[in-house]
Amino acid sequence: MRYTAINIGPIIGTITMARKPRELWSASYLFSFLMECLIKELKVKEKTILSPASLDKVQKVGLYPDRVFVEDTEDDELEDILSNALKEFTQVTGIGRDYVNIMYVSVESKTGVDVIKDLNRYLDCTELVNRPVDDKSRMNVLNLIQEKNNSALFKRAFGNPNWNFPFLAEIATDKLSKTGEEDKKVLWMKYRDEEREKENNSENPEKIEDEFYQKIKVDFKEEYRSYYKYICVVQADGDNMGKIVSALSNKRVKDLSTALMQYGCKVSKMIEEYGGVPIYAGGDDLLFFAPVVSGKDDVENIFQLLSQIDECYQVGVDKEIEKIGRPKDEKGNLIHTTLSYGLSISYYKYPLYEALRSALDLLFGKAKNVVGKNAVAWCLRKHSGSGFTGVFTKDDSAGSIYQLFKLLMTFTVDDGLVSAISHKLRANEDLLNMLRDVNDENRIAAFYDKIMEEGNSGYIELTRRLLWTLMNDRTGDGQVETGDILSKMYGMLRIAKFINGEGDSDE
Structure with missing residues (x-):
């Protein structure tokens, strides 16, 4: 039988044009819609689609990936399918073949074994060929994704061409719209609506957000925290999914595609309820913006949201794999x-593309390199220029690094205490090196009793447990030097303090 894979683009080149959340959403949704048109035409021709699954209802976020895998297609028939799909796509968006790139490869296989793996490899090679795009075509796409009013993409996704897509400051301060006194909630919505109206008629949106924050800081003086000026950009990717897909039969691949599509729908709603904005939720990939903290009772901060997404993925995807038949590796x-x-x-004025690139580098440069994966790599970039970063596995068992980190976020402590703990540990780094050789937790406890003389005893004890756990960690990101451990610990203390709440002076 003949198997074909179709790939669409240029996705990266289009996404890099985006400078605002709504532009990034539009760039992503543009290609999800193109894939939707392709799948629709394939179904009209009654072709068997292995992946992805399809939806009958229009969604508010891009749920379709950039590749589709099909059984039994001939070149002539495929060209007709592509032509019809592109025609519908162009009628809605005004973008045609002069910009979008549609490539396909085919293989013959009697058994269907490894066909998706082989097709992916061939498509990876074809993507290395960059097709030139003229300035006029590029400008047409730029105008489309920058459209604030009368957007064809907004009309299709939201049913309103003038949809008010959230701006960064709106996302970052979402908690103020959900907690506290009712008149304060109404006031936040009043300021939000005023800034939305100004943004629609302004060529300087950054100034608009500055004005929004000036109002918020005056009228929400008691509630205001520095994290309201920071935005989370999250990139997520499924671990071992390539191995799983390669080992499954075609029938099971279809079942898995359905599970992934259902997961994408559920997790998008979850992010919205938290106060975030999903940009893309296709397959096992996820990209979204979110506030650092939320007004949602059971999911109060970004790390709790990641845990909720993890649970959704485990139930909706990994357990479904168990039902359809969990494959085994070569061992x-x-x-x-x-x-x-x-x-x-990062701070709300930090360039969007840099924040996106940072999230991507953290995911594939750090989190994916942790032994066993299942990790989160994070970076807090302060407005002052300072920055803290770290990576750890999401082992949530008692006494694990991740569990201790979550406990840290429950403590409200003075900034001076965090700095004092770090300073005293750094000043005794040589002694810590010797204690590491002894590897006796009682010695570490005695060391702590001697040098930590003041402050919140529960918090200090928790930092001692964290230090001991970090010193004996054999997974993590491979850090072994005491100085590296202290840097990692200080980063965790700082981001926990930041999430728990810092005043405006700490920006």
Whole structure:
């Protein structure tokens, strides 16, 4: 039988044009819609689609990936399908073949074994060929994704061409619209609506957001925290999914595609309820913006949201793999899938593309390189220029690094205490090196009793447990030097303090 894979683009080149959340959403949704048109035409021709699954209802976020895998297609027939799909796409968006790139490869196989793996490899090679795009075509796309009013993409996704897409400051301060006194909530919505109206008629949106924050800081003086001026950019990717797909039969691949599509729908709603904005939720990939903290009672901060997404993925995807038949690796071990994250937290004026690139680098440069994966790599980039970063596995068992980190976020402590703990540990780094050789937790406890003389005793004890756990960690990101451990610990203390709440003076 003949198997074909179709790939669409240029996705990266289009996404890099985006400078605002709505532009990034539009760039992503543009290609999800193109894939939707292709799938629709394939179904009209009654072709068997292995992946992705399809939806009958229009969604508010891009849920379709950039590749589709099909059984039994001939070149002539395929060209007709592509032509019809592109025609519908162009009628809605005004973008045609002079910009979009549609490539396909085919293989023959009697058994269907490894066909998706082979097709992916061939498509990876074809993507290395960059097709030139003229300035006029590029400008047409730029105008489309920058459209604030009468957007064809907004009309299709939201049913309103003038949809008010959230701006960064609106996302970052979402908690103020959900907590506290009712008149304060109404006031926040009044300021939000005023800034939306100004943004629609302004060529300087950054100034608009500055004015929004000036109002917020005056009228929400008691509630205001520095994290309201920071935005989370999150990239997530499923671990071991490639291995799983390669080991499944075609029938099971279809079942898995359905599970992934349902997961994408659920997790998008979850992000919205938290106060975030999903940009893309296709397959096992996820990209979204979110506030650092939320007004949602059971999911109060970004790390709790990641845990909720993890649970959704485990129930909706990994357990579904168990039902359809969990494959084994070459050593005979059952293959499980988890999620790894790149989390970039940056000041609202920080360039959007840089924040996106940071999240992507954190995901694939750090989180994915942790032994066993299932990790989160994060970076907090402060307005002052300072920055803190870290990475750890999401082992939530008692006494784990991740569990201790979550406990840190429950403590309200003075900034001076965090700095004092770090300073005293740094000043005794040589002694810590010797204690590491002894590897006796009682010695570490005695060391702590001697040098930590003041402050919140519960918090100090928690930092001692964290230090001991970090010193004996054999997974993590491979850090072994005491100085590296202290840097990692200080980063965790700082981001926990930041999430728990810092005053405006700490920006």
